[in-house]
Amino acid sequence: MSRFVIRRLLGSVPLLLGVAVLSFLFMHLAPGGPDTIYVKNSRMSQAQLDAIRHNMGLDQPEHVQLVRWLGNLLQGDLGTSYSQYRPVWDVIWDVFPNTVYLVLTGLSISLIVALFFGVLAAVRPYGIFDSFTSFLSYFGLAMPVFWFGLMLQILFAVKLGWLPSASMHSAQGGGALDLVKHLVLPAFTIAIGSIASWSRYVRSSTIESLGQDYVRTARAKGLRDQTVLWGHVLRNALVPFVTVVSIDIPLYLTGAVLTETVFSWPGMGRLFYDALTKRDYPVLMGILILGAVLIVIGNLIADLIYGILDPRIKYA
């Protein structure tokens, strides 16, 4: 298996380079640039403007900028943020752990609830529980995050006063319990969308598995329904579900912009949005590369989980 892992990781290097080059090119195709805001400064002379462009490296042709950036990347240097004047890695690392807290909490809730809802809905398709979960799913998918988040804030923070409305910690600081209190509303907001979509995946793949021959065989052997369902059916039904989750998690880790904005959560989504509006190319490139790396790792982990769920899958 270790050879498989090493081969996959080595194979992803050209992929990541491709992502880097394409991201760079697309980014420079976008209108505007990091110097736009200086151009609109009535107190900025042409000489000052030229000096700022030179310091940013924007006075070089784009292919020179790209080669320079790739050279630095290969040495582990993501560059310096145009807007914050400090290393991109420091900028990202300031907020990345916060997003990990939020996303892992939200997705853990999603995973448990979606599995539970999906499997139970599949046992009696079109029954009351299935209809109930279908309604919840469509509600979760259709509902705008900013509206749902605001409703949660008004209910739990303003009306009931049970939970803080936003941010990651109380202004005066606090320990683990304080963090947990602040996590509840944003994590649930992130979870609701995933629960909605994932439970539908689990439901449909479980229904498909329930119709397979091995299920009939297992039942014919006299196994209890619960054993068949949770021991055999679910294990097979999870294989396509793992693929979906493995793609979703890295995407969430690189930014749940709306949830982070509504709940003032200091995470990657807000960083990406801010960098985008300021055309802070080095930060944007850093986040995109990190996202690509996470997707590669996520897919690798998914492949490894396939092998655990389905022993027929061999790593060669």
Add this chain to the structure above:
Amino acid sequence: MIRLIPQPGEPIDADELHDVNDLVQARIDGRISRRALVQRALALGIGAPVVGVMLHATSDLVKGAPSDSRRATLTHAQDVEPVPVSGPTQPEGEMQEGGTIVVGTSEEPDTLHPYLTYLATTFDVYSGVCESLLEYDSTQTLQPALATEFAISPDGLTYTFKLRPGVTFHNGDPLVAQNVIDCWKIIMNTDFGAWQQIGWNKITDITAPDELTVVMTTEEVYAPFLTYVGAGQPILPSSEIAKGLDAFKQEFGRQRLIGTGPVTFVEWKAKEQIVLARNETYWGSKPHLDRVIYRIVPDTNTLLVQLQTGEVQLCGSAGALGALDADKAVAYDNVIVLEHDTQSWQHLDLKHIDFLRMTKVRQALDFATPSRQIIEQLLGNRVLPSVADIAPINWAFNPNIQPRPYDPEMTKQLLTEAGLTQGDDGIWEGPTPAPDTTDPNGPATGPVKKLEIELWAVAGSSQTERIVQIIAQSWNEIGIKTEVHFEDVSTIFGPEGYTYTDKMTAGLYTWTNGNDPDDLPYWHSTQRPTCPTCSGFNTPAYFFPFNFQAEIDDLTYRAATTVDQEERKQLYWQIQELLHEELPVIFIYWSRDYPVVAKNIGGFWPSAFTNLLWNVEQWYLTQ
């Protein structure tokens, strides 16, 4: 030497005074009138530019004379309307020493470095941590800060500042004259890349005769020198500058921020909050509060929720609410919503090309723009109508100009007079001014085109989007085909933005004026950018100069270089009349700011002239 703290006395005869500094001091002390100062200075043969400098020093050039009546106390008696700011908040209850106030704002600073950023939210934070030689208060009056007094040479070229003795930076370094010299050097260092050098770039020589005296020599008499250098960028410790360009850019303003102000920088948690604490060794009156915490709340709805729950107790300056959100906040019973005018003007920037080079077409667009409906119905009269580029709170404002009403019939009449007719599709069309004509209001001999305008605005603000939609709907109904574009700031103002396409475009956005009414950067031909990435503020005239360019050039230049305030005021009145007649842009309204403060907070005194923490040492909580 000039003391900025007034020591009022009996009126004196200006003819008894024989020196620049004595005249300035007498004016600050309220013992002679502004007119007497000017007349006596001219009688003494003091050059007109130097008189301009003197008027800046007395705060007369920026906004009338200092007046104690402006400091009326604001009490917390709020009904359902915002309370106009007339002084610091003074809640009922006993003042408490200590405590923390949590301030909310929507935008996070990019850096707290005073020399590197242009963001108002950064100014708000460092205005409590760092100090300049002088400072403006909320009545727009110059006050002493790190300099206790100053003197201007008779030729107006040399300034001598006496530094306040016994002041130390937050890192323990004493404030000495060398700090000022080092700050000037780093601001002027091109490799460092300060965001603004204006004022500082007039200095040709700077010396320190002793540890607490700084002498600056300027290349020419420059009236706003005290505004841009005296009350401009703050003085920072030399020991930080000495750490090198990289450290001074990357670490200072992020890992640490060191000044002499009433609060010290404690920590900055990215995208979450900035914590400031009381400076126990502050040279002035000790702050009442233990801490001020600046919370980043990017969503306005969330900020409103946090004001309701008390998680945020104050927002103001760059974080103040807009007109629509103020309506919601007045319903909360734990806060008071304040109101003050600003010098920010919302307008439609017209690109002078094709039909938009013609005065009658621009006037037609003004008649077709339902500004009054926007102000009254959408914004609930929480803004002021604007007719030109100088705010009603500025001394140079011309009150005699009335806004044009919404009148579609006048629009049609003016378009017809401009040679346009309504086509079968209902869209106005006709010959455009020839590209090579210098008189676009003369007979139009250029290509026949339809009157189609792209209307651009910054995406993300529901208020802006609604205003744009109202205007677009109105224009379309009249037969001016209008297509709406919402983009981010970088796109709108970038080379691919509306300014640099060869179509007829308009852009809705806000400019904020400085304390001086100088509007030359907006309209003068020298300010036309020569390429899409070149500097220059007069972007409406990028393709073609205004049809009234010579006139506006002359007026704005004369107004910027005239020092007699009455004469200058008359020039600005003429400029406003010309702008209202010619409409280089369509003026819509002057914004008002709506700071919100918890009912137990005293000493808070926001204004259009100050940053948030300018008087943080006076903030307090009541028991």
